[in-house]
Amino acid sequence: MTRPRLPANASRLSTGASRQSRAGVAFVAGYVVLLIAFGVLPTGYAVYYAFTDAGGAFTGFGNFVDTARDFRFVDALGHVALYLVFWLVSLVVFVVALALLLHRLASGPLSRTLRFLYYIPGALAGAASVLVWLFMLDPTVSPVSSLLEVLGFDTFGEVIAPGNLALLFTVIAFWTGAGGWIVVMYGALNNIPRDVMEAARIDGASAWQTAWRVQIPMLRKWIVYMVILAFAGGAQLFVEPQLLSLASVGVAGRDYSLNQLTYDFAFQMNDVNGAAAVSVELLVVSVSVAGVFVARSGFFDAD
Amino acid sequence: MSVHKCSRRTAPLAGCAAALLLAVTACGSGGTGGGGDGALTVWVDATRMEAAKLYQASHPDVKMNIVSYDGNANGSNYLQTKVQLFNRTRKGWPDVVFSSQNNEATWAVDAGFAAPLDKGLIPQPTLAKFAKGANDVCTVDGTLYCLRNDLSQVVLWYNAPLLRKFGYSVPTTWEEYQALGEKVAKEHPGYLVGDAGDSFTPEIYLWASKCGANQITGPKSVSVNTTGEGCTKMARLLDVLVKNKSMSISGVFSTDFAKNEADKVLLMPGPAWFGGAVFRDGLKTPAKQIAAAPLPQWRGETSPSTGNVGGGTWLLSKHSDRTEEAADFLTWVTTDNAYQGTKAPGFPAYAPAAENWLKAQAAAGYFVGDLTPLKDASAQVWPGWGAGQFSQEAIWAATVKPGLTQGKTVESMLPAWQDAIVKYAEADGYQVTR
Numbered sequence: 001m002t003r004p005r006l007p008a009n010a011s012r013l014s015t016g017a018s019r020q021s022r023a024g025v026a027f028v029a030g031y032v033v034l035l036i037a038f039g040v041l042p043t044g045y046a047v048y049y050a051f052t053d054a055g056g057a058f059t060g061f062g063n064f065v066d067t068a069r070d071f072r073f074v075d076a077l078g079h080v081a082l083y084l085v086f087w088l089v090s091l092v093v094f095v096v097a098l099a100l101l102l103h104r105l106a107s108g109p110l111s112r113t114l115r116f117l118y119y120i121p122g123a124l125a126g127a128a129s130v131l132v133w134l135f136m137l138d139p140t141v142s143p144v145s146s147l148l149e150v151l152g153f154d155t156f157g158e159v160i161a162p163g164n165l166a167l168l169f170t171v172i173a174f175w176t177g178a179g180g181w182i183v184v185m186y187g188a189l190n191n192i193p194r195d196v197m198e199a200a201r202i203d204g205a206s207a208w209q210t211a212w213r214v215q216i217p218m219l220r221k222w223i224v225y226m227v228i229l230a231f232a233g234g235a236q237l238f239v240e241p242q243l244l245s246l247a248s249v250g251v252a253g254r255d256y257s258l259n260q261l262t263y264d265f266a267f268q269m270n271d272v273n274g275a276a277a278v279s280v281e282l283l284v285v286s287v288s289v290a291g292v293f294v295a296r297s298g299f300f301d302a303d
Numbered sequence: 304m305s306v307h308k309c310s311r312r313t314a315p316l317a318g319c320a321a322a323l324l325l326a327v328t329a330c331g332s333g334g335t336g337g338g339g340d341g342a343l344t345v346w347v348d349a350t351r352m353e354a355a356k357l358y359q360a361s362h363p364d365v366k367m368n369i370v371s372y373d374g375n376a377n378g379s380n381y382l383q384t385k386v387q388l389f390n391r392t393r394k395g396w397p398d399v400v401f402s403s404q405n406n407e408a409t410w411a412v413d414a415g416f417a418a419p420l421d422k423g424l425i426p427q428p429t430l431a432k433f434a435k436g437a438n439d440v441c442t443v444d445g446t447l448y449c450l451r452n453d454l455s456q457v458v459l460w461y462n463a464p465l466l467r468k469f470g471y472s473v474p475t476t477w478e479e480y481q482a483l484g485e486k487v488a489k490e491h492p493g494y495l496v497g498d499a500g501d502s503f504t505p506e507i508y509l510w511a512s513k514c515g516a517n518q519i520t521g522p523k524s525v526s527v528n529t530t531g532e533g534c535t536k537m538a539r540l541l542d543v544l545v546k547n548k549s550m551s552i553s554g555v556f557s558t559d560f561a562k563n564e565a566d567k568v569l570l571m572p573g574p575a576w577f578g579g580a581v582f583r584d585g586l587k588t589p590a591k592q593i594a595a596a597p598l599p600q601w602r603g604e605t606s607p608s609t610g611n612v613g614g615g616t617w618l619l620s621k622h623s624d625r626t627e628e629a630a631d632f633l634t635w636v637t638t639d640n641a642y643q644g645t646k647a648p649g650f651p652a653y654a655p656a657a658e659n660w661l662k663a664q665a666a667a668g669y670f671v672g673d674l675t676p677l678k679d680a681s682a683q684v685w686p687g688w689g690a691g692q693f694s695q696e697a698i699w700a701a702t703v704k705p706g707l708t709q710g711k712t713v714e715s716m717l718p719a720w721q722d723a724i725v726k727y728a729e730a731d732g733y734q735v736t737r
Contacts, residue, residue, distance in 0.1 A: 157708040249700055251704050
């Protein structure tokens with residue numbers, strides 16, 4: 001009597017486990033297929049192009065050297081670097097600050113309203129939100145034209161002066177991208193155990209001390225995660241300058257960022273191999289930065 | 304065991320999914336029609352849509368696929384981008400395409416896209432009736448690769464009733480033009496004698512002054528000298544008038560120009576298409592106000608020289624498998640009175656149609672007086688400025704316009720302008736002489 005029971009139980013367990021693992025594989029398979037089709041294969045293709053010429057012959061680092069010698073390359077590199085500094089600093093400072101503020105107002109209807117407001121811009125597609133900003137920045141049609149005029153801007157041309165661009169792209173990117181991160185950080189703050197906060201309060205920590213010594217250290221991994229993704233995204237700056245360039249009839253040059261330059265190499269100068277070389281450089285830089293952050297922050301360490 | 308089963312099952316599944324994805328992406332990239340799908344695929348911008356539809360209406364037996372795109376306006380390079388992609392996928396090219404850029408032939412020949420037109424596709428007698436020099440921008444190494452849609456010779460547009468009210472006369476020399484600008488600044492501040500805020504500025508003013516910034520001397524060679532006398536004297540004129548604000552630096556296509564300065568235009572040097580596209584449609588200037596006069600010339604010169612500011616081109620694809628239909632469409636759209644002679648917004652490049660167009664404009668009654676100065680100016684384009692692969696408009700917009708906004712003088716930026724042209728030309732593979 002006992003004999004049949006055990007195997008029955010065991011087999012039930014094993015069918016359950018195998019069903020589970022099959023479901024797991026099915027779920028992952030979809031992602032893996034997409035990753036291979038739209039991630040791995042194009043990357044491999046780009047690497048192949050970066051090291052060959054138009055005829056398919058191996059060129060070593062020739063494409064990298066040629067593109068780096070282009071008169072626009074150093075400028076574009078500088079623009080992207082400046083933009084990344086503005087963008088990452090503002091993202092870390094303001095997103096964390098706003099999330100903490102939101103968390104302090106946690107109960108009450110104000111928090112829900114704020115969370116919704118923060119999230120709205122992120123719901124707009126990238127190009128659409130840039131278009132919204134093109135209107136915002138044109139004193140003739142902007143709903144905040146009086147603010148622009150106070151700042152000394154009377155025409156669109158003055159607003160988009162070359163010196164302002166890194167700041168403008170930061171503002172646009174922050175507006176479109178930060179809301180989602182605030183919601184993520186808010187969720188992470190909610191995950192901090194209640195008793196830890198309680199203990200801090202009992203120990204007499206002020207709001208500032210709690211934030212600085214308890215909450216921010218416990219958010220560290222999320223902040224690192226945000227910085228890695230924001231760096232990779234920011235290094236690929238393209239939509240904002242490209243649309244601004246079209247809207248300003250070329251005043252905000254077509255080769256402001258590295259990605260715009262790759263676009264120009266590929267389609268304007270018919271140098272797909274050079275374009276691939278620059279995009280491979282962007283990939284290497286982004287992956288290296290991510291590697292450094294992950295290693296330094298103990299990102300994958302179990303708590 | 305179960306894992307093994309799974310992997311056996313998922314492997315073909317993954318394979319199928321990947322194949323499906325590839326199939327979908329392949330369809331997506333080549334889905335814009337083109338040779339082989341049984342219809343004549345024509346790409347036009349919004350303005351030329353009417354021409355394509357008119358052709359379709361009068362040729363119901365031709366199966367057409369009319370595609371609207373931005374016409375490469377403002378140097379968008381959409382066409383070039385797409386052709387590069389079609390060249391890779393080896394399908395999808397449109398049979399006939401309109402572009403608002405004049406320099407398409409320079410890259411389209413290199414990219415193996417443009418078909419030669421004067422080797423039997425378009426009869427020589429038809430080609431001979433295009434205005435003199437009209438198809439120069441379409442000629443690469445002596446072969447014709449596109450047909451000019453409209454000419455874009457520059458004239459001096461002016462508001463006739465306003466000029467009469469202020470008691471001024473139309474200037475005939477640039478010296479008089481500058482003097483008038485200084486007078487307007489004093490007597491009627493806010494009114495304008497021109498605009499220097501567009502990317503067309505070098506082509507309207509500096510080309511007219513025979514500034515040697517862009518002399519294409521061979522298929523891949525250019526001579527660039529922005530500091531010659533032709534350039535500096537016009538730069539100084541612009542600087543005086545920009546400083547006293549009788550010349551705007553907003554740009555006629557900007558929102559602030561349309562809002563604040565639309566009714567302040569007293570004079571405005573501009574290409575033929577300014578008449579319809581800027582005054583009538585853009586600035587909504589009422590009828591019976593705008594007239595055209597010959598462009599001023601420098602004192603001592605015998606006739607004005609003008610720039611060639613845009614004017615679209617039509618290209619025929621080398622890959623078309625409906626060459627005869629495509630050539631017929633191309634001929635019709637550039638020469639037939641049904642469109643060019645009556646409906647076209649710009650001055651037709653095909654001389655017989657231009658005659659008809661001038662009559663049609665007179666009959667429509669929008670302009671004051673006739674537009675004969677346009678006809679005269681069509682023969683006054685200075686040939687020392689060419690259509691290279693790099694965009695002069697984009698270079699000016701990115702290098703000179705921001706400085707102008709910050710209050711720098713054009714004259715002080717001439718060397719920087721030259722430097723930028725040289726760099727862009729060299730990046731595009733041109734041999735540059737200075």
